[in-house]
Amino acid sequence: MLWTVILVLGPILYLLYRHYVNVIKHWKLLGVPGPEPTLVWGNLKSLLNVDYPPPFQLRDWTRKYGKTYGIYEGSRRVLVTSDPDLLQDVFLKKFDHFHGRKMGSLAGNVDKExxxxVFAARGLRWKRIRTIANPxxxxxxxxxxxxTVQDSVTILVNLLDKHAEDEKAFNIHLYFQELTIDVIARVALGHDESLQGNNPYIELCKALFNRPLRNPFEVGSSLFPEVQPWIRKAATATAKLRGMPFPILFEKLTAVVNERRNNREKYKGRSDFIELFLDAEAEEDWVKEGHHLDHAGDYDKSALKVSKKLTSNEIVAQCFVFLLAGFDTTANSLAYVSYLLATNPDVQAKLYAEIDDICTDEQITYEQITQxxxxxxxxxxxxxxxxxxAFANSRICMKPCTLGNIPIEEGTFVQADVWTIHYDKELWGADADQxxxxxxxxxxxxxxMAWLS
Ligand code: HEM
Incomplete structure (x- = not known):
């Protein structure tokens, strides 16, 4: 019996071993430096350290291996670079080779799902959705x-006034989270009144950004991409059971979009994002007439003609990405800038003077903001x-090409090391740290490419 097991399992384990040995040979064979990978995991463990943010890990590796180096997130090959010329190739000059972003390993097929x-889409699907979302x-x-923004900000300022009175330190980040979700809910999702302090989306959005770095489904998909579709199915099927915020938020947004679609007359004259997207919704008759929506497809700038239509699912998906993309980024940047102003009183005074000088009335105009x-x-x-x-500045190679003198195969990811670039003294001068x-x-x-945000 033991021999039967050894004879059956032995060759399978050996083939698996050979497979993983080959996976982590890739960069070495091309002469690209990088941290030593381990079998199956590659360099993923170092990027899953809860006490050390992954962008800092990339920066540390750059100090050790140079501007461009290769890593493995499990079986996923990633070329990390802080070389601005290489990034210019990836983001601009060779866009038709890199028209998709590096998504999480658990993401589905973005051409078919x-x-x-718009953040996840690529090729003609990206172009179609982006064309509609642009306005x-x-x-x-x-x-x-x-x-609307000014109204929400005024409410925030009144709340902050109370803190100014008692002069005790407090966490301003929480207030900015309330503000940004409030503004997005009003300008994108059609909330009439401010719901600061009581917004139904905030806990779900926070939970989405605070989800564990070491999600076993996500890690499993990186390590074993061959069985990713099954892992993804299991993750989706159990998401609600595990209390994951994603399906709950999606259901909420679907209900909001349905309500708006069923009562278009009631909301006539609104100019929020849902209205814009519903205007572009592909009707059943239009589809029956034989029209189709561009999904996958090579990206050829010269031959780009896309239908300006969205499916119902895509409408909910756009609302979802606007809510998330606008929430965390804006709240965090406002909190960091507040910190920088508090610790640099001379800058604060100069900014204060500019605002006082230009904004002479209660109401601030668009033109004043641009001044x-x-x-x-x-x-x-x-x-x-x-x-x-930082991590959004990434791409997946869709068509083989070379970057510098490195051959890049289809499916390879390119990740910008933004922290290194933003503090690079060659790009920003000797006072780059200030x-x-x-x-x-x-x-x-x-x-x-010196500033990628
Ligand atoms: C300080 C605030 C923000 C920062 C730092 C930020 C950062 C970024 C970065 C780095 C990218 C990827 C760029 C690339 O791949 O070339 C991106 C894309 C995107 N962001 Fe933001 N973002 C901010 C605010 C917002 C807001 C307020 C929204 C919407 C309400 C938004 C929606 C999007 C979308 C939809 C994309 C994908 C665009 C496309 O692929 O066409 N972002 N953002």
Missing amino acids: PNVN TFSVSNLKKMLP MKYLDAVMKEGLRLYPLG FRPERWEGEEKRHQ
Whole structure:
């Protein structure tokens, strides 16, 4: 019996062993440096350290292995780079080779899944959704949003006034989270009134961003990509049981979109994002006429003609990504900038003077905001020192090519090491470590990829 087991299992284990040995040979064979990977895990364990944020791990490896190096997230090959010329190739010049982002290992097939948003989509599907989503941040739409934003901010300022009276330290980040979710719920999802302190989305959004780094399904998908579809099925089937916020939030948003679709007359004249997306919804008759929506597809800039339509699932998915993308990033950047202003009183005084000088009335106009150049510089400098979307600056190779002299195969990921770039003295000068908004004011020329946010 023992021999039968050994004879059956032995060759399988040996083949698996050979497979994983080959996986972690990739970068070495190409002469690309990088941290020593271990079998099956690659370098993933170092990126799952709850006490040390992954962007800092990338920065540490850059110090050791140079501007461009290779790692393995389980079986996923990732080229990490802080070389601005290489990044210019990936993000701009060779966009048709890199028109998809590096998504989490548990993500489904973004060309086929129904619930795909603009952040996850690639190729023609990305182009189609992006074309429809673009007007959400047009100048005219921003102007329409302004009174709502100002109302939400006024409510926040009144709440903060109470803290100013008792002069005790408090956590301002929580207030900014309330503010950003409030603004998004109002300008994107059609909430009429401010719900600061009582927003139904906030706990779900927080839970989404606080989910454990070491999610066993996610880790399993990185280690064993061959069985990812099954792992994903198991994760989806048990998500609610495990109290995962994703399906609950999705259900909530689906209900909101359905309500709006069924009562279009009632909401006529609204200019929030749902309205814009519903205007683009593909009707059943349109589909029956033989039209189809571009999904996957090669990205060829010259031959781009996409139908300006969204499926119902895609509408909910866009609301979902706007809610999430706008919540954490904006709240965090406001909190960091507040910290920088508190610790740099001279900058604070200069900013205060600019605001006082330009905003002479109670109501602030769009034009006044565009005139506040120092405010713009302060925000950009804050995002330089604390880049919050660092991991979003990534791509997947869709068509083989070379980067520098490194051959890149289809399916390889490229990840920008944003923290290194933002503190690079060659790009930012000897005072790169300092908070100096003035660097944004002059004519200082710098590389297009020096600031990625
Ligand atoms: C300080 C605030 C923000 C930061 C630091 C930030 C950062 C980023 C980064 C780094 C990317 C990836 C860029 C790339 O791959 O080239 C991205 C993409 C995106 N962000 Fe933001 N973001 C912020 C605010 C927002 C807000 C307020 C929204 C919407 C309400 C939003 C929605 C999106 C979307 C939809 C994408 C994907 C765009 C596309 O693929 O066409 N972000 N963001």
